[in-house]
Amino acid sequence: xxxxxxxxxxxxxxxxxxxxxxxxxxxxxxxxxxxxxxxxxxxxxxxxxxxxxxxxxxxxxxxxxxxxxxxxxxxxxxxxxxxxxxxxxxxxxxxxxxxxxxxxxxxxxxxxxxxxxxxxxxxxxxxxxxxxxx
Amino acid sequence: xxxxxxxxxxxxxxxxxxxxxxxxxxxxxxxxxxxxxxxxxxxxxxxxxxxxxxxxxxxxxxxxxxxxxxxxxxxxxxxxxxxxxxxxxxxxxxxxxxxxxxxxxxxxxxxxxxxxxxxxxxxxxxxxxxxxxxxxxxxxxxxxxxxxxxxxxxxxxxxxxxxxxxxxxxxxxxxxxxxxxxxxxxxxxxxxxxxx
Numbered sequence: 105x106x107x108x109x110x111x112x113x114x115x116x117x118x119x120x121x122x123x124x125x126x127x128x129x130x131x132x133x134x135x136x137x138x139x140x141x142x143x144x145x146x147x148x149x150x151x152x153x154x155x156x157x158x159x160x161x162x163x164x165x166x167x168x169x170x171x172x173x174x175x176x177x178x179x180x181x182x183x184x185x186x187x188x189x190x191x192x193x194x195x196x197x198x199x200x201x202x203x204x205x206x207x208x209x210x211x212x213x214x215x216x217x218x219x220x221x222x223x224x225x226x227x228x229x230x231x232x233x234x235x236x237x238x
Numbered sequence: 239x240x241x242x243x244x245x246x247x248x249x250x251x252x253x254x255x256x257x258x259x260x261x262x263x264x265x266x267x268x269x270x271x272x273x274x275x276x277x278x279x280x281x282x283x284x285x286x287x288x289x290x291x292x293x294x295x296x297x298x299x300x301x302x303x304x305x306x307x308x309x310x311x312x313x314x315x316x317x318x319x320x321x322x323x324x325x326x327x328x329x330x331x332x333x334x335x336x337x338x339x340x341x342x343x344x345x346x347x348x349x350x351x352x353x354x355x356x357x358x359x360x361x362x363x364x365x366x367x368x369x370x371x372x373x374x375x376x377x378x379x380x381x382x383x384x385x386x387x388x389x390x391x392x393x394x395x396x397x398x399x400x401x402x403x404x405x406x407x408x409x410x411x412x413x414x415x416x417x418x419x420x421x422x423x424x425x426x427x428x429x430x431x432x433x434x
Contacts, residue, residue, distance in 0.1 A: 216336040
């Protein structure tokens, strides 16, 4: 039983950090519904966001430029060629389990690809697309 | 190198068994000279083959996590301090990508890069388009790669001269030996005089 306090600490730390993609989606959806009453995430809008050519960035005109057409497959950074793991949680369980990390990458990539920050509604739709509907 | 015999002796220095013999064998003056040579050797990494370009162990965790997320986490010695400050000061305009970081991470990475930055040989010109300087535009980088033809740089597998791992097959481990190079055509680098 000597190791149990350590084990307990590890388990507790893990449980504090582990969020699910659904948790993150709900968090963004809650923010969105404050601006837009009755908002519910839609996978179809998320799919459109994922595939749309925004024509802002020369090398990264759309999400697919680096993440590939199919988010369950890996992608490749369009400038550096570095391999990118799949965005879809079904293929890569690490995705959308850390709100700070998701915020960071939405922050960078939305500014680069869309030329502006994504709205909370767009982020919720995006996760809805990646976790469920085709 | 210039004094191969001294080198062999110095290798023996590492083994405690030989230390006694070693002390007896040399006069003070010779030992002083050997010490100087040894110091010179330690200062060689960029001047000579640059076979090893490892990331210093005191790198902040954000260095690999952030820089390494999109590209090889480049060895700090590849750019001078001024260059690194310029890179880290404009992460929103990071060579065609937005690489913004929160301030604590940005600061930790910049401090680390500046602390281990290279010297004048890796001072890159400041591009006119407002982009930060590139570590692939330094006199040192250009000299080391002068024999690489344009078609290799433009190869789809390479895309960017900053894609070290495209040819330096062990770049991720900090090893850049010539014999580890595989050119985009799939062949090893042909033996050539490495004139630094």
